Amino acid sequence: MWEYTDKVREHFLDPKNVGTIEDADAVGEVGSLSCGDALRLFLKIDKDGRIEDAKFQTFGCASAIASSSILTELIKGMTIEEAEKITNKEIAEALGGLPKEKMHCSVMGQEALEDAIRRYRGLEAAPAPEGEIVCKCFGVTDLQIKRAVLDNKLTTIEEVTNFTKAGGGCEECHGRIQEIITETLTGKAAVPAPEPEKPAKLTNIKRFQLVTKIIEQEIRPALNKDGGDIELIDIDGHEVIVSLRGSCVGCPSSGNTLKGFVERRLKDTVEPEITVREA
Secondary structure (H helix, E strand, O other), X not given: OOOOOHXXXXXXXXXXXXXXXXXXXXXXXXXXXXXXXXXXXXXXXXXXXXXXXXXXXXXXXXXXXXXXXXXXXXXXXXEHHHHOOOOHHHHHHHOOOOOHHHHHHHHHHHHHHHHHHHHHOOOOOOOOOOOOEEEOOOOEEHHHHHHHHHXXXXXXXHHHHHHHOOOOOOOOOHHHHHHXXXXXXXXXXXXXXXXXXXXXXXXXXXXXHHHHHHHHHHHHHHHHOOOEEEEEEEEEOOEEEEEEEEOOOOOOOHHHHXXXXXXHHHHHHOOOOOEEEEO
């Protein structure tokens, strides 16, 4: 399980400024339920451009709730110009630090604040992400990855995943993420890795062995990190039947976990024809 600071625990167990502002002057939104994290930030701004009040609604983990809570505390009393300088690093530092795997929660807070300020200044909505979609699981573009690399001095795929979630699902984009890291840090285009050879048609026995291996070595450890678990029930041709356990049971994003993570990973590593359903 994650190691949280006392400040993170305080803002998770007793979050400040939860709720909505009916007559808000600006509302910023980031994320989506399909990606597992979402944040809506409400701002009340006085005639001098100072933030009188800030509230939030979030769907996410302990770090997402704590990051949203501390953000509202940080910006209340600030002018818009002061608030727009808030960085994800400052959000994390105000919490006494976040687990490296949860840094994307502080980034989500920064992006929601940026969106709210854009809307306050007259834009109807935040601009759609520009650039090439690199991570299809979480909709992260190459420009978003480059920004994270530059702003936070990232050097590895794992660090990029921690800050943007890119590469945290099926991992199909890891090669492209590494290229972007190299290009961003060196200013030179990376040499793309050769395309992997397509696997031969599998027998039923080999398919069962591979599915079992991927669930035990990759999928189960990933779910265990957040208190979840998975059990392989049966394999009927290309249909894999599983049962989610632990914190995955009853989780609103369990459908996305099943299709967006488990099924996609098995499609990529075993056979593209595979489908997954819960028993």
